[in-house]
Amino acid sequence: MKHATSTILTGGTIVDGTGASPISGEVVIQGDRIVHVGNTAGRFALGVGAETSIIDCADCIIAPGFIDAHSHSDLQVLANHIEKLLQGVTTEVVGNCGFSAFPLPEDPRVLRDFANGILYGDDCWGWNSASDYLTDASKSKVATVASLVGHGSLRIKVAGNTSRALTNRELDTMSGLLDEALQEGAAGLSSGLMYAPGSGASPLELITLCRVVARRCGVYATHMRNYSDKLLEAVDEQISIAEASECRLQISHLQAAGPENWPLQQRALAMIEKASEQDIDVAFDAYPWLAGCTVLTQVLPQTALDGGISQLLLRLADPVQRETIRPQIKAEARWNEVVITSAAVNPASLVGRSIQDIADERGCDPESVVLDILLEQRGDVNIVEHAQSMENLHALLTHPLATIITDGVYTSGRSHPRLYGTFPLLLGDVVRERKWLSLEEAVHKVTGKPAATFHLNDRGRIAEGYVADVTVFNPKTVHTDASYDRPAVAPVGIKSVLRNGRVVVDSDAVV
Numbered sequence: 001m002k003h004a005t006s007t008i009l010t011g012g013t014i015v016d017g018t019g020a021s022p023i024s025g026e027v028v029i030q031g032d033r034i035v036h037v038g039n040t041a042g043r044f045a046l047g048v049g050a051e052t053s054i055i056d057c058a059d060c061i062i063a064p065g066f067i068d069a070h071s072h073s074d075l076q077v078l079a080n081h082i083e084k085l086l087q088g089v090t091t092e093v094v095g096n097c098g099f100s101a102f103p104l105p106e107d108p109r110v111l112r113d114f115a116n117g118i119l120y121g122d123d124c125w126g127w128n129s130a131s132d133y134l135t136d137a138s139k140s141k142v143a144t145v146a147s148l149v150g151h152g153s154l155r156i157k158v159a160g161n162t163s164r165a166l167t168n169r170e171l172d173t174m175s176g177l178l179d180e181a182l183q184e185g186a187a188g189l190s191s192g193l194m195y196a197p198g199s200g201a202s203p204l205e206l207i208t209l210c211r212v213v214a215r216r217c218g219v220y221a222t223h224m225r226n227y228s229d230k231l232l233e234a235v236d237e238q239i240s241i242a243e244a245s246e247c248r249l250q251i252s253h254l255q256a257a258g259p260e261n262w263p264l265q266q267r268a269l270a271m272i273e274k275a276s277e278q279d280i281d282v283a284f285d286a287y288p289w290l291a292g293c294t295v296l297t298q299v300l301p302q303t304a305l306d307g308g309i310s311q312l313l314l315r316l317a318d319p320v321q322r323e324t325i326r327p328q329i330k331a332e333a334r335w336n337e338v339v340i341t342s343a344a345v346n347p348a349s350l351v352g353r354s355i356q357d358i359a360d361e362r363g364c365d366p367e368s369v370v371l372d373i374l375l376e377q378r379g380d381v382n383i384v385e386h387a388q389s390m391e392n393l394h395a396l397l398t399h400p401l402a403t404i405i406t407d408g409v410y411t412s413g414r415s416h417p418r419l420y421g422t423f424p425l426l427l428g429d430v431v432r433e434r435k436w437l438s439l440e441e442a443v444h445k446v447t448g449k450p451a452a453t454f455h456l457n458d459r460g461r462i463a464e465g466y467v468a469d470v471t472v473f474n475p476k477t478v479h480t481d482a483s484y485d486r487p488a489v490a491p492v493g494i495k496s497v498l499r500n501g502r503v504v505v506d507s508d509a510v511v
Contacts, residue, residue: 005052006030007501010040012057012472015440016462017064017447022440027062028052029468032501037462055503057472060495063443064460065090065469066423069450070221070252070285070405074101074147075121077140084143084408086490087423088471090499091144093454094137096252096407097223098192100150102127103157103177110161111153113308114197117295117380120410130181144469144499146454148190148221149181151209152198161308163200171208178212187454188218190252193225193234196302203241210245219454221250228257228330231264232271239275242282250453251284253292253407254396257387258334265392269399276401283453285403286396288426290388291484293341293409293416296374296381301328309379316375326367335359335366337386339484342413343373344380351413352485382411384484397426397445398436403453404445417487421480424491428479439475468501 010026014037028036068084071092076083084092094100099115104126111126119125127133130149137145158174159166166174178189189209192198210220220242224234235251242249251272256265275282297305297312304325305312315321335356343350350358350373359369373381396402404426408419423446431442451460458467471494478493497505 007053007055007468007498007503009055009057009062009470009472012060012062014462015061015063015443017443017451017460019440019444019448022061027462027470029470029498029501032468034462034464034466034468037464053503055472055496057495059476060472060474061439061443062462063088063471063473064447064462064466065471065497065499066446067091067093067450067454067456067460068406068408068446069093069250069403069454070096070407072096072099072118072407072409073143074099074119075125076410077143077145078136080141081410082142083420084406085497085505086494087406087421088473088494088497088505089143089406089423090469090471090497091146091456091459093146093148093187093450095148095150095186096190096221098150098152098190098195098198100133100147100153100190101125102129102133102149102153103181104128105157105160110308111156113310114152114156114161115150117297117382118409120412129184130186131184134185142499142504144459146187146456148188148219149178149186151189151191151201151206152195154178155197155201159197161197161306163197163303163306165200165202166205171205175208175212178209179216182213182216182218186218188220188248189213190221190223192223194223194298194302196305199225199302203237206241207244210241210247214245214247217455218248219250220245220247221252223252227255228261231256231261231268235268235271239271239280239282243275243280248281248453249283250403251282253405254284254286255292255388256392257292257385259389262389262392265395269395272401283401283403284396284399285405286393287405287407287418287422288393288397288430289416289418289422290390290393291384291386291416292388292407293382293384293418296340296370296383297379299330299338299370300374301325304328312379313375316371322371326371329367329370334387339384339386340373340381341384341415342380342382342411344377344412347413350377350381382409382413384416394436397430402445403450404442414484415487417480417482417484417489420487420489421482421491424478424480424493425482427473427475428493432475432478468498470496470498472496
């Protein structure tokens with residue numbers, strides 16, 4: 001569709017992103033801004049004529065473009081991948097879980113070795129600074145990009161891929177680099193405390209860095225140390241860090257993993273609520289799926305990854321070191337629920353199969369199979385783990401402090417379906433079918449709320465003067481057929497998506 005100077009979205013129902021009740025009316029866009037929200041008379045008063053492009057939104061909702069507040073599309077937004085755009089996403093917050101595509105260390109391979117399992121890149125990515133990355137990201141045709149500084153990436157820049165305690169000089173250097181990145185436009189800091197080298201960070205190290213973030217009015221988003229049997233201790237640590245540093249805290253993908261730990265979630269939510277009532281700036285995000293995804297190396301003791309994947313492989317090849325690692329593999333893992341989604345070597349023999357299934361076939365225990373597979377696959381294996389309960393999911397998604405995210409990760413095999421269908425699942429299954437949230441509540445959790453958290457001051461609302469990021473969808477038909485076995489399925493019911501005033505999706509087709 002040809003880009004018109006002015007566009008009118010007419011005949012639909014406006015859900016403006018604030019949580020307010022829907023209203024009837026039309027939205028007028030000139031250039032990249034919304035100039036009128038309301039009735040036809042207001043449009044004519046602006047002098048908008050018949051030459052304007054008209055989008056008929058009959059039977060549809062006119063909402064702000066969705067904001068994915070927890071994304072791992074750091075590299076894919078630059079390559080203009082459309083999976084998120086087809087869901088109605090117009091803004092992505094990347095650099096999560098301690099992984100960012102900057103700053104590059106002296107040997108760039110060390111950063112790529114650390115982050116490729118999550119960022120899914122090739123052998124030549126990386127940027128020296130936040131400014132360099134954000135300059136390139138601003139050219140994306142599919143998303144407006146905000147980026148956090150990955151604590152793991154920052155640590156590697158200063159001290160290499162090691163989980164040891166930092167010296168005072170190293171911590172001072174990290175603080176200086178973080179401050180520079182925030183001044184260059186980074187949105188805050190993220191940590192990945194279940195991944196080496198971030199797993200070696202002390203509370204004091206994190207408090208020191210978070211004070212820098214607080215001074216620059218940024219956000220500290222954290223993949224905590226534990227989401228299972230030590231969930232409460234993990235939440236308590238992060239709240240203490242936020243309190244000591246006076247930093248805004250966003251707890252990433254909150255959940256209690258594994259049936260034996262499900263009762264802990266309500267206690268964790270109570271801790272977060274209490275902290276919020278005590279004026280600690282804390283919130284969390286969650287995805288509307290019962291399974292998560294990550295790299296298989298996360299089930300290992302993270303000391304085994306000290307020095308990176310190359311050092312891990314040397315340890316696994318040494319019988320003595322291997323037998324030291326094996327008993328430390330996460331005991332809570334239910335191996336029939338841990339399914340391989342991608343592998344570097346001969347993936348057809350592994351993808352779609354559980355660790356327990358492979359262990360049964362090979363006639364050995366699951367822990368030994370994990371180590372065997374990692375060695376065979378050069379450490380390059382992604383997994384999906386089914387670990388959440390429907391009752392807990394309901395409590396998370398409906399909580400007033402929750403933002404709803406995709407946490408989508410690209411892989412070489414079967415990526416998690418959340419990469420393809422999270423927001424249609426929210427609007428279809430969660431809102432329309434289960435009635436867990438009203439439509440205006442759900443839209444707020446993916447527009448106005450994350451916009452406020454990450455200081456996206458002119459996005460996330462249908463209002464005059466705001467950037468014209470708009471998603472139009474049919475509330476009666478929107479849904480996803482993406483599944484764990486067949487994830488790469490485009491959603492249904494997203495009629496049109498406009499980004500910066502330009503139509504980029506029209507009737508389920510990219511323009």
